[in-house]
Amino acid sequence: MISPDLKKQFLAIVDPARWLDEKEPLFCYAYDAFVEESMPDAVIFPETTEEVSQILALASAHKIPVTGRGAGTSVCGAPVPVRHGLVVCFSKMDRIIEVNTKDRYVIVEPGVVNADLQAALAPDGFFFPPDPGSMNMSTIGGNIAQNAGGPRCLKYGVTLDYILSLEVVLASGKVITFGSKNIKDVTGYKLAALFCGSEGTLGLVTRAILKVVPVPETVKTIMATFKDLDDTANAVTDIIGSGILPAAMELMDRLTLNAIEDKAGLGLDREAAGTLLIEVDGVAEACDKQIRQISEKLHAHHAVHIQEAGSAADRERLWTARRSAYGVFAKLAPDIISEDVTVPVSRVPEMVRRIVQITDKYNLRVGVLAHAGDGNMHPMIPADKSNAEEWERVMAVFDEIFRAAADLDGTLSGEHGIGLAKAKYLPLVMDPGTIEFMKTIKQAVDPDGILNPGKFV
Amino acid sequence: MTDQPIQNCGKCGLCLSVCPVYQIIKQEQASPRARLQLIKAFEKKDLTASPLLKDLVSQCLMCGACKVVCPSGINHYARFMDMREQLARSLPEPPAIRSLVYLLAKEYRLRMGAGLARIGRGLTPAALEKAYKIGTIPVSRFPKMNRRPLRSTLPRVSFARGNPRGRVIYFTGCATNYMFADTGMATVHILTQLGYEVVIPESQTCCGIPMMFHGARDRAVVNMTTNLTAIQKAMGENEGLRPKNARDAAAENWDAVIVDCTTCGAALKDEYPALMNIPAGSSHAAALTRKILPGMPGLIARKTRDILSFLHDHIDDLAAAMTSDIPKHKVIYHAPCHSKNSFNSLAKVQALLTALPCFDYIPVPDETTCCGGGGTFFYEYPDISKKMMAKKLAGARTSGADFWLTDCPVCRINLHGNLSEKDNRIVVHPVTLISQGLGK
Ligand SMILES: Cc1cc2nc3c(=O)[nH]c(=O)nc-3n(C[C@H](O)[C@H](O)[C@H](O)COP(=O)(O)OP(=O)(O)OC[C@H]3O[C@@H](n4cnc5c(N)ncnc54)[C@H](O)[C@@H]3O)c2cc1C
Ligand code: SF4
Ligand code: SF4
Numbered sequence: 001m002i003s004p005d006l007k008k009q010f011l012a013i014v015d016p017a018r019w020l021d022e023k024e025p026l027f028c029y030a031y032d033a034f035v036e037e038s039m040p041d042a043v044i045f046p047e048t049t050e051e052v053s054q055i056l057a058l059a060s061a062h063k064i065p066v067t068g069r070g071a072g073t074s075v076c077g078a079p080v081p082v083r084h085g086l087v088v089c090f091s092k093m094d095r096i097i098e099v100n101t102k103d104r105y106v107i108v109e110p111g112v113v114n115a116d117l118q119a120a121l122a123p124d125g126f127f128f129p130p131d132p133g134s135m136n137m138s139t140i141g142g143n144i145a146q147n148a149g150g151p152r153c154l155k156y157g158v159t160l161d162y163i164l165s166l167e168v169v170l171a172s173g174k175v176i177t178f179g180s181k182n183i184k185d186v187t188g189y190k191l192a193a194l195f196c197g198s199e200g201t202l203g204l205v206t207r208a209i210l211k212v213v214p215v216p217e218t219v220k221t222i223m224a225t226f227k228d229l230d231d232t233a234n235a236v237t238d239i240i241g242s243g244i245l246p247a248a249m250e251l252m253d254r255l256t257l258n259a260i261e262d263k264a265g266l267g268l269d270r271e272a273a274g275t276l277l278i279e280v281d282g283v284a285e286a287c288d289k290q291i292r293q294i295s296e297k298l299h300a301h302h303a304v305h306i307q308e309a310g311s312a313a314d315r316e317r318l319w320t321a322r323r324s325a326y327g328v329f330a331k332l333a334p335d336i337i338s339e340d341v342t343v344p345v346s347r348v349p350e351m352v353r354r355i356v357q358i359t360d361k362y363n364l365r366v367g368v369l370a371h372a373g374d375g376n377m378h379p380m381i382p383a384d385k386s387n388a389e390e391w392e393r394v395m396a397v398f399d400e401i402f403r404a405a406a407d408l409d410g411t412l413s414g415e416h417g418i419g420l421a422k423a424k425y426l427p428l429v430m431d432p433g434t435i436e437f438m439k440t441i442k443q444a445v446d447p448d449g450i451l452n453p454g455k456f457v
Numbered sequence: 458m459t460d461q462p463i464q465n466c467g468k469c470g471l472c473l474s475v476c477p478v479y480q481i482i483k484q485e486q487a488s489p490r491a492r493l494q495l496i497k498a499f500e501k502k503d504l505t506a507s508p509l510l511k512d513l514v515s516q517c518l519m520c521g522a523c524k525v526v527c528p529s530g531i532n533h534y535a536r537f538m539d540m541r542e543q544l545a546r547s548l549p550e551p552p553a554i555r556s557l558v559y560l561l562a563k564e565y566r567l568r569m570g571a572g573l574a575r576i577g578r579g580l581t582p583a584a585l586e587k588a589y590k591i592g593t594i595p596v597s598r599f600p601k602m603n604r605r606p607l608r609s610t611l612p613r614v615s616f617a618r619g620n621p622r623g624r625v626i627y628f629t630g631c632a633t634n635y636m637f638a639d640t641g642m643a644t645v646h647i648l649t650q651l652g653y654e655v656v657i658p659e660s661q662t663c664c665g666i667p668m669m670f671h672g673a674r675d676r677a678v679v680n681m682t683t684n685l686t687a688i689q690k691a692m693g694e695n696e697g698l699r700p701k702n703a704r705d706a707a708a709e710n711w712d713a714v715i716v717d718c719t720t721c722g723a724a725l726k727d728e729y730p731a732l733m734n735i736p737a738g739s740s741h742a743a744a745l746t747r748k749i750l751p752g753m754p755g756l757i758a759r760k761t762r763d764i765l766s767f768l769h770d771h772i773d774d775l776a777a778a779m780t781s782d783i784p785k786h787k788v789i790y791h792a793p794c795h796s797k798n799s800f801n802s803l804a805k806v807q808a809l810l811t812a813l814p815c816f817d818y819i820p821v822p823d824e825t826t827c828c829g830g831g832g833t834f835f836y837e838y839p840d841i842s843k844k845m846m847a848k849k850l851a852g853a854r855t856s857g858a859d860f861w862l863t864d865c866p867v868c869r870i871n872l873h874g875n876l877s878e879k880d881n882r883i884v885v886h887p888v889t890l891i892s893q894g895l896g897k
Contacts, residue, residue: 020486027498028491045484067621072485073470090485113481115474136474190597326469327528334465336529385465 002041002086004389006062008043009061010086013054018045018092029069029087034077035337035385035408040067040087047093049167049175050207056204057173059086059450066171067452068200070142073134075338075421078146078199082454088204090141097207101126104183105164106212110141110205117210129156130416133326136172141205147197150414151322154373155281158415163192167207171446181209194441200452202445210213216281219247219290223318224298225272229253229356229368232274233349234374235301240345244293245348250277250322250374251352256367256380257321259328266321268303276372277322280447313387326380333382339398343375343410355379356405361400362393365378376414377405402428418456426456464529466493472523477827478516481844486513487525489533496540499590506547514540516838519670520794521723535731538669545672553767554671554833562664577670579794592836593829593843600636605636607641608657614653615645622652625767626760628684631663632866639885640866643892644717644764650778650895652770653675653712658691659685664721669728670832675810678741681724681732686748688714711752713762713878717886718793718803718866720832725761726799763796764888765864769805772812777885783816786890789858790821791872792825793865799841810862815894821852830871846875853882862887 002021011019013451020026021042046052052216054087059066065085072079081087094111101124108117114135117128132138138148144166149158158270161349167181178191195202215330232251239249252260254273261268268275276298280290295306307424330336343351352368355377358367368376383394402412406428413422426435442449442457472489473479479488486495492514499503517537549555590596608629625648633641648655662686665677692711717720732745733756768775790810790818796802803825810818829835829845853861853876861876861884863869872886 020484022509024495024504024507024513025484025486025491027494027504028486028488031468031494033470071470071473072468089485091485129865134470137470311579324528330467330469330529331464336467 002064002361008211008225009058013046013051014046030080032072032074032077034075034419036077036080038080038082038413039084040081043089044089045089045092045361048171050384052088052169052204052206053173053175054096055088056169056171060172060448063450066450068145068204070139071137074142074146074419076417076421078417078455079418092138096120099124099210103181104212107207107209109207111137112140113362114138114140114143121212125215127215128210128212129153129162130159130317135192136445140208144196144205144208145198145200146417148337150373151250154249154371155157155245155247160193160196162194162206162211164211166192166195166205168203168205169256170197170203171448171451179209183211197318200453201418201442201457202451204301217291218284218287219279219281220287221279221315221318222291223307225305226274226303227270229274230349231301232276233352235276235303236348238301239294239297239344241375242291242297244279244394246373246389247281249277251370251372252325255365255367256269256325256369259332259367260321262323263328264321264324266317268321273415277318293346326370329382333384336380336382337394338378338380339401340414340416341377341401341405341410341412343405343408345373345375347408347410348372348375350375351405351408351410355401358397358400358404362397364393420455423456458588464531466531467529469528471528475522475526475635477518477520477845481841484809487516491753492517492537493531496536498671501866504731506544508548511548511821514544518794518827520831521793521798525798528760530721537825541670542672542674546682550671593608593839594835600870602635603638607638610794611645613659615649617652617654618649620652621654624654624710625712626688626714627655627657628655628661628688628721628725630718632718633681633717637866639889640717643888644715645893647768647888647895648665651774658687661687664724666724667832668718678732681729682745682748685729685754685757689749689753702785708756711760713767714760715762715767716759716765716880717764717864717888718762719800720865722761722763723795726758760830763800763802763864765806765809766800766802769809772809775891776812776814779814781814783815783894786815787817787819787858788860788862789819789821789853789856790824791828791861791863791868793863793868794827796826796864813891814892817888821856822854828868828871830867832867834837835871850875854880858881860885860890
């Protein structure tokens with residue numbers, strides 16, 4: 001609870017338009033894209049680092065839980081304020097401070113929407129590689145806190161790989177800045193790695209310097225179809241294993257493909273048991289060569305059909321198919337739940353088989369979708385949450401899928417994070433000593449545990 | 458309507474990226490997803506009707522952008538409409554809105570209101586007109602009422618010129634009838650030039666959407682029934698048929714039901730068929746089934762076309778009918794929400810503007826962003842509306858265009874209202890210039 005007196009002190013930091021504590025709006029900060037909800041006591045919208053610092057100092061002094069929030073698109077409950085308290089929402093701290101393509105960096109505030117950053121870079125022929133499916137609404141602050149990735153991260157790497165420097169406000173209100181504008185910088189601990197992916201449990205990011213890269217000269221896109229899902233997955237392992245590095249490599253199974261075709265009628269092959277959408281980019285000659293090499297591999301794994309996107313519109317059509325998968329599945333039942341376990345790429349065929357076996361066993365439908373090139377699986381299960389029995393089966397499926405991934409040297413999450421969704425599975429992939437070490441860090445940085453309490457540490 | 462009532466909002470947040478109100482306010486409670494959350498809380502009785510709840514639900518342009526993008530297939534439009542209705546029951550609308558709804562509910566009141574407004578505009582001193590604003594718009598920038606309602610100046614049937622090509626019904630809507638006669642004259646002129654016989658149903662009235670927005674569904678249903686009856690009658694009568702054969706005649710003999718306003722169009726296309734789902738037993742249901750042939754609303758819905766998409770079907774004929782020496786007007790376009798989201802007409806309109814010799818079309822970057830008009834939104838939420846308009850105005854001012862084209866009367870009022878005299882830019886429906894380009 002926030003007392004009237006304390007409220008007055010918060011209102012000395014921000015104007016009343018940036019403070020919400022009535023029941024109606026608070027309902028709207030109880031959720032993200034995961035299924036659990038919990039309401040905060042108040043929401044505050046800072047506009048400067050100074051304000052964030054004052055807010056945290058005050059919260060610290062009164063031991064008020066503080067949960068950061070960007071756009072609330074996390075799919076693991078990360079920004080859900082399970083211990084109530086204060087939500088610090090960064091949506092109004094959204095300035096792009098500097099675009100410097102000469103030195104290849106940008107300086108942004110945390111509330112900048114990923115797609116807005118891309119739009120600001122486009123005229124200069126540059127881009128910011130992390131491309132989560134939520135890029136049209138998720139914020140850079142959220143991307144950093146979740147170490148977000150996306151299809152093209154296969155080649156380009158994830159958010160952490162693009163952080164040059166961060167300004168972070170610690171629980172006490174103290175502001176620290178680490179890193180520099182230099183791509184090479186080995187002065188001291190690589191602190192970006194500590195805060196990136198910490199899901200707001202160690203500090204609130206108020207500014208970031210990010211590395212940006214030039215848009216490649218050429219992009220080539222192909223779609224291959226297979227009669228057999230095993231062949232599809234084996235092709236992935238073989239291509240990546242032979243040293244070719246496409247920009248993206250997306251796998252879809254028959255159920256997914258047919259569901260998309262039902263809705264969108266894009267002319268996809270309904271008979272195919274699996275498809276791969278593969279994209280390479282770079283210099284034109286290199287792209288041609290890569291496509292040739294990839295096609296050979298695809299044929300070796302009995303691809304029945306390979307089509308190359310002949311035009312930008314064609315490429316758009318293929319990606320539309322991939323991108324509409326989630327939406328199509330979401331309509332098959334009142335609710336949808338999607339996970340993102342990840343395995344080494346050589347284990348992709350086995351993992352795909354197990355996902356299908358497990359869902360069969362529990363008599364549920366599953367759409368197998370994957371950023372296959374980096375082993376990042378996205379099984380999607382349409383179901384009805386209000387049907388308790390069915391929902392229990394869904395939970396059981398994910399339980400087994402997590403175990404299967406761990407069994408195959410995989411991990412719980414490739415991009416979505418742990419949050420509330422997977423906290424209890426952490427011991428599956430992390431030894432007690434490491435969990436202890438994370439707790440030690442948390443304790444040292446946030447001794448009162450006010451930052452995003454109730455999550456994985 | 459394609460709503461699947463069982464579908465839950467998965468809270469994916471995709472709708473945040475398209476909601477014009479969220480984009481300005483940048484706070485979750487102003488997002489489509491939040492409105493659904495509030496509706497859910499209200500249904501579960503976690504929230505009761507309160508002025509704040511009503512405000513959060515109504516801070517919405519009903520533009521439909523969220524519905525288009527939603528992967529879960531939520532029909533926001535229908536859910537918001539239901540909620541508005543429920544809230545209006547316990548929390549009445551402010552007097553200004555109530556009188557608007559009252560006015561729109563009956564054709565004769567509208568006629569009288571329009572007459573009074575004409576006299577009002579005639580009597581009000583110019584200084585006063587400049588000083589006073591309704592919402593964001595100075596009174597002096599509101600449109601003048603037509604000298605006479607459009608429909609009283611046009612014949613019921615306008616015959617095709619040259620080779621007859623077909624036959625259309627023209628639903629004029631009230632804005633064209635009372636304020637923007639130029640749009641109506643142009644529409645009829647172009648259609649007849651193209652070889653269509655144009656029939657204007659008598660006794661049509663306001664489409665009912667404004668009432669729906671303000672929770673007065675009962676009144677909306679009455680208006681909708683009136684309009685369906687009028688269209689049905691026009692379709693049947695013209696064939697000299699008894700009403701019971703009207704449906705077959707309608708299916709075969711009418712090429713389209715034309716609207717020049719995509720909001721009216723969205724009503725005919727989406728809301729009218731849904732009407733048939735109102736609970737049996739109510740007096741409205743009885744009136745409906747007595748007056749309207751089964752299947753008729755669906756048929757009318759399928760035939761409903763916005764004028765610009767319809768003209769796009771005839772793009773070559775239109776271009777051929779214009780001589781190359783006709784004046785080329787520098788134009789920019791503003792895409793109304795319902796044209797984009799209900800009729801998906803943007804690409805067609807752009808093609809028309811590019812192909813027809815009467816236009817020198819200048820694409821501006823924000824031609825598809827919402828202007829913040831939204832029915833009465835500019836009146837209820839002037840601050841938000843003003844911010845939405847600001848960027849559009851800047852774009853329009855630097856474009857060098859003489860005309861700002863748009864196919865929605867509320868957008869037209871809003872764009873014109875926010876421009877000043879100095880701007881010297883004329884806001885009209887594209888048909889006005891097309892009609893001029895075709896000549897007599
Ligand atoms: C349709 C859809 C597709 C998605 N696709 C992908 C995908 O392809 N790849 C992927 O990686 N993720 C994906 N996600 C998940 C999600 O979008 C990402 O995790 C995203 O980075 C979250 O950003 P956000 O701004 O919404 O943050 P929020 O959800 O608001 O917050 C996420 C976490 O970040 C913390 N946080 C927010 N701002 C700050 C800050 N300034 N400082 C410190 N902590 C902060 C919060 O406390 C919370 O713990 C997807 C989600 C959806 C709904
Ligand atoms: S897009 Fe649809 S499912 Fe996603 S948050 Fe909005 S309303 Fe919910
Ligand atoms: S209808 Fe338009 S304004 Fe209303 S919530 Fe949806 S996108 Fe936002």
